[in-house]
Amino acid sequence: MSAxxxxxxxxxxxxxxxxPVARGVVGAVARRPKETVHAVEGVSFTIAPGExxxxxxxxxxxKTTTAQxxxxxxxxxxxxxxxxxxxxxxxxxxxxxxxxxxxxxxxxDPYESLDPxxxxxxxxxxxxxxxxxxxxxxxxxxxxxxxxxRAGLTPPDLFIDRFPHELSGGQRQRVAIxxxxxxxxxxLVADEPVSMLDVSVRAGILSLLDGLxxxxxxxxxxxxxxxxxxxxADRIAVMYLGxxxxxxxxxxxxxxPQHPYTRALITVVPKRDPNEQTTPQILTGETPNxxxxxxxxxxxxxxxxxxxxxxxxxxxxxxxxxxxxxxHRAACIVTAPGPSADEVGPGGHGSV
Amino acid sequence: MSTQPVLKxxxxxxxxDLSGGRELHAVQGVSFELRAGExxxxxxxxxxxKTTTILxxxxxxxxxxxxxxxVYLDGEDVLAKGExxxxxxxxxxxxxVFQGAMNAFNPVKTIGAQIAExxxxxxxxxxxxxxxxxxxxxxxxxxSGERADRYPHEFSGGMRQRAAIALALACQPQVLLxxxxxxxxxxxxxxxxxxxxxxxxxxxxxxxxxxxxxLPVVAxxxxxxxxxxxxxxxxxxxxxxxxxxxxHPYTRxxxxxxxxxxxxxxxxxxxxxxxxxDHEIAGCPFTPRxxxxxxxxxxxxxxxxDVGSGHEARCHLNDHLVAERPA
Numbered sequence: 001m002s003a004x005x006x007x008x009x010x011x012x013x014x015x016x017x018x019x020p021v022a023r024g025v026v027g028a029v030a031r032r033p034k035e036t037v038h039a040v041e042g043v044s045f046t047i048a049p050g051e052x053x054x055x056x057x058x059x060x061x062x063k064t065t066t067a068q069x070x071x072x073x074x075x076x077x078x079x080x081x082x083x084x085x086x087x088x089x090x091x092x093x094x095x096x097x098x099x100x101x102x103x104x105x106x107x108x109d110p111y112e113s114l115d116p117x118x119x120x121x122x123x124x125x126x127x128x129x130x131x132x133x134x135x136x137x138x139x140x141x142x143x144x145x146x147x148x149x150r151a152g153l154t155p156p157d158l159f160i161d162r163f164p165h166e167l168s169g170g171q172r173q174r175v176a177i178x179x180x181x182x183x184x185x186x187x188l189v190a191d192e193p194v195s196m197l198d199v200s201v202r203a204g205i206l207s208l209l210d211g212l213x214x215x216x217x218x219x220x221x222x223x224x225x226x227x228x229x230x231x232x233a234d235r236i237a238v239m240y241l242g243x244x245x246x247x248x249x250x251x252x253x254x255x256x257p258q259h260p261y262t263r264a265l266i267t268v269v270p271k272r273d274p275n276e277q278t279t280p281q282i283l284t285g286e287t288p289n290x291x292x293x294x295x296x297x298x299x300x301x302x303x304x305x306x307x308x309x310x311x312x313x314x315x316x317x318x319x320x321x322x323x324x325x326x327x328h329r330a331a332c333i334v335t336a337p338g339p340s341a342d343e344v345g346p347g348g349h350g351s352v
Numbered sequence: 353m354s355t356q357p358v359l360k361x362x363x364x365x366x367x368x369d370l371s372g373g374r375e376l377h378a379v380q381g382v383s384f385e386l387r388a389g390e391x392x393x394x395x396x397x398x399x400x401x402k403t404t405t406i407l408x409x410x411x412x413x414x415x416x417x418x419x420x421x422x423v424y425l426d427g428e429d430v431l432a433k434g435e436x437x438x439x440x441x442x443x444x445x446x447x448x449v450f451q452g453a454m455n456a457f458n459p460v461k462t463i464g465a466q467i468a469e470x471x472x473x474x475x476x477x478x479x480x481x482x483x484x485x486x487x488x489x490x491x492x493x494x495x496s497g498e499r500a501d502r503y504p505h506e507f508s509g510g511m512r513q514r515a516a517i518a519l520a521l522a523c524q525p526q527v528l529l530x531x532x533x534x535x536x537x538x539x540x541x542x543x544x545x546x547x548x549x550x551x552x553x554x555x556x557x558x559x560x561x562x563x564x565x566x567l568p569v570v571a572x573x574x575x576x577x578x579x580x581x582x583x584x585x586x587x588x589x590x591x592x593x594x595x596x597x598x599x600h601p602y603t604r605x606x607x608x609x610x611x612x613x614x615x616x617x618x619x620x621x622x623x624x625x626x627x628x629x630d631h632e633i634a635g636c637p638f639t640p641r642x643x644x645x646x647x648x649x650x651x652x653x654x655x656x657x658d659v660g661s662g663h664e665a666r667c668h669l670n671d672h673l674v675a676e677r678p679a
Contacts, residue, residue: 058538198398199397199609200622201621201625203609203611203620203621207621224539226539231615254613264540268542270546270571271613272568272607272615274591275595280543286540
């Protein structure tokens, strides 16, 4: 069953988010041109209930901004965000409030995201009080305990009265997840949920998210770690400089990558088996800064297979010639030449 | 073995003083050898003692720490008289790239001046000669020599990490200790830095200890690995042997907890957490988390045993090897 046939939970279309660059007083007086960080430039994807989509990319590629825009923490410049069929792109803070229950965010650092003066109970109870959900202390207590159990902190009695400093990193992240689960959300947005944790406990947190997904939760996971995405996500979207350059079933994207950027990334990820290391195809230099985005295909200055026209044509996501599944797409005129590839990118945002 | 080890530690211990007269036994009898041109990974979770171990090799532990055991550099025990015997070797024979070193440059001094500092301090070069060496070092790590006059903020993260490596190499050491040198870097920049480290060991005959929590990074870069748990090396050997034939359950379970890009097996976390090191542990410290613990584990501390050529492990599962072998 493809994502399109299922009910869609989240639908993002042509999302554009830009930040102005502070010029400072000197810059303004000197009339330096106003500059813009093109953080997200025309990103589209969907998440179905019970589906985990991983947004993968290097720092500065726009994956976190995409997540923040989706949960309306950051305002988009254009594009459409639909949640359970309803457009939420421009909803006021007031009309957004009931939706905040249904879309919850999990942050990277459980050492920072928990209030050190709050017990586990206080932390998990807080969202119930804010959203005025449970009536009475007893009902709240029951919900807190249920959330603890769903987050794998069992028996709840062992954890409910503890303070964050009495918990390990993995347990803290479970408390943060429990505080999201207590609201019974439909969509979880997890921004690098395990990168601060020790390797030995990461799998536990990821399996917890996997279990929630199996129970019907939609999950958007932001990660820089392709191996984690390959193991736990249903689909992977690879971002480069504000764009999704490749998207498809997780297995297909890592085993049959079609965009030259993804292909290079796959070769440089160290493998567990010392005898199975591939020769890293190291791209020179670093990702250009998102203020001055290259013309045409934004990857062309670093691309090993770029052709002349790549500096002019901004490719849209197309089905690659060598794709094995119909829902695998890449933005590359060489590996995925499309009928509609023209000199303007998806959503009509030329960057020349 | 034909070649003498460049670096050798024997029964190294480190204790930290805690308040209330308590002590934290951070490193508990670490012994290993490092040969010329060899790359060894020191792997483990946070708090296992890997960074403390290499800081002890550098003689850079804080005053609250006490150290016991021997560290031999080219056969000389550099810990014998503390600072007096370590300081002539520090940076000149053994150097370190600290975790987060790329963010520790002085923002108001040029990169070149900062790399020249240890040369002048240790009298290996000064003035024009030092400036020439700085340019050579920068070229060596893949930065144009002309950029010596630039300030840290003019370098990207990957470039600053290259400069931090150049800084550690300023006095031409034989041993380079690199503490999580790629942890904060993107995967493509990580690949560039790892390639550089491999090239440096090949071209300069430099020996390297790579401290990391990331097993696949060790698998890609190192010949050998030492896995640390609760202050001890629990398994050490050829990287390929350790992966295909682990002889300590912690090594096996750590590999199983690490997702592999193209692997199909389920990723399984290790239950529980490492023990606190502020009291002595009677048996094997891994017992509460181990999936194969048996009768001797909670009470008897396992010995270090040879389980194959250059392969050793501290686990009672290997005890039968001793029984079979005549003493």
